[in-house]
Amino acid sequence: MTKHAVFRQTYGPWALVTGGSAGIGASFAWILAERGLNLVLVARNRERLEQKAAEIQTQHPTIQIITHALDLSLPDSITTLIHATTELEIGLVIANAAVETNGAFLRNTFDDEQRLIALNITAPAHLAHHYGQSMRDRRQGGILFVASIAAYGPLPYLANYAASKAYLLSLGEALHYEFKPYSVDVLVLSPGLTDTDMAGQSEINWSQLYAPYMDADTTALAGIRALGKKSSVIPGTTNFLVAFVRKYLLTRSLNIILFGHLLRRAIMPNRL
Ligand SMILES: NC(=O)c1ccc[n+]([C@@H]2O[C@H](COP(=O)([O-])OP(=O)(O)OC[C@H]3O[C@@H](n4cnc5c(N)ncnc54)[C@H](OP(=O)(O)O)[C@@H]3O)[C@@H](O)[C@H]2O)c1
Numbered sequence: 001m002t003k004h005a006v007f008r009q010t011y012g013p014w015a016l017v018t019g020g021s022a023g024i025g026a027s028f029a030w031i032l033a034e035r036g037l038n039l040v041l042v043a044r045n046r047e048r049l050e051q052k053a054a055e056i057q058t059q060h061p062t063i064q065i066i067t068h069a070l071d072l073s074l075p076d077s078i079t080t081l082i083h084a085t086t087e088l089e090i091g092l093v094i095a096n097a098a099v100e101t102n103g104a105f106l107r108n109t110f111d112d113e114q115r116l117i118a119l120n121i122t123a124p125a126h127l128a129h130h131y132g133q134s135m136r137d138r139r140q141g142g143i144l145f146v147a148s149i150a151a152y153g154p155l156p157y158l159a160n161y162a163a164s165k166a167y168l169l170s171l172g173e174a175l176h177y178e179f180k181p182y183s184v185d186v187l188v189l190s191p192g193l194t195d196t197d198m199a200g201q202s203e204i205n206w207s208q209l210y211a212p213y214m215d216a217d218t219t220a221l222a223g224i225r226a227l228g229k230k231s232s233v234i235p236g237t238t239n240f241l242v243a244f245v246r247k248y249l250l251t252r253s254l255n256i257i258l259f260g261h262l263l264r265r266a267i268m269p270n271r272l
Helices: 003-011 023-034 046-059 077-084 110-138 159-182 216-226 237-249 252-266
Strands: 014-018 038-043 065-069 090-095 141-146 184-189
Touching (some): 003 090, 003 141, 023 216, 046 065, 065 077, 090 110, 110 159, 141 159, 159 184, 184 216
Parallel strands (some): 014 038, 014 090, 038 065, 090 141, 141 184
């Protein structure tokens, strides 16, 4: 059997990708289509979502693609998605959609911070809890959480975002252990700065931090390649080194002081 056929047998026939219309999520969708999986793609903007689905369908006419235009930060959206997919055998969930709030915590509205918690924390946990059950019963499948190297320690001025990613890293690594006896693979992908809308629209001037950009395809491929092999992966050598230093060489308080200072300098003054 070819590598793609083994992948399809392990994680098919359907993969669900949140935030599949753009950035890293769209890269996941292309990679999974290439491996012959049918796709459920979710995002808010229906037009952009359907356009992405049509592009992928043209290149991969043999797979099926279903789109759901949903705001996953809204209370009942995951339940709606679950009901809409009951007939499908979802073998792979990629919990990728997220938002970033940046700047001083007290500058942001609590509604924005709460939406972040709903999308970055509650939605991935709910998806893993629901689809994990049928994967456990079938004794196969995969769940991939997209976190960030921001998960590797508190980050002033990205406080709620970094905390949400730390939650995902912890949840994913723990579930990797819990789900292993059921042959369900769980992986946390922690990208660094990646060339997408999220990074482009951020109010942090990343060039001041000398952070190199990776492209979304390379980032997503690193996740797909590590699935079933590891509990956690950081794409790119620089990103890996930054996370290593933050985790093993700096104390937690030094992390906060250093990154607090760097982010304070790099953030737009009106966000402080
Ligand atoms: N880019 C980076 O530098 C970077 C670094 C580290 C980690 N990450 C992580 O990588 C993941 C993907 O980020 P990205 O950079 O690819 O982001 P992106 O380019 O902004 O794409 C985000 C995707 O999520 C969808 N989305 C956003 N809010 C949503 C909502 N409320 N409900 C449903 N879908 C929603 C967007 O479509 P709609 O707007 O139409 O909803 C889009 O498809 C995120 O988890 C992010 O935290 C990114």
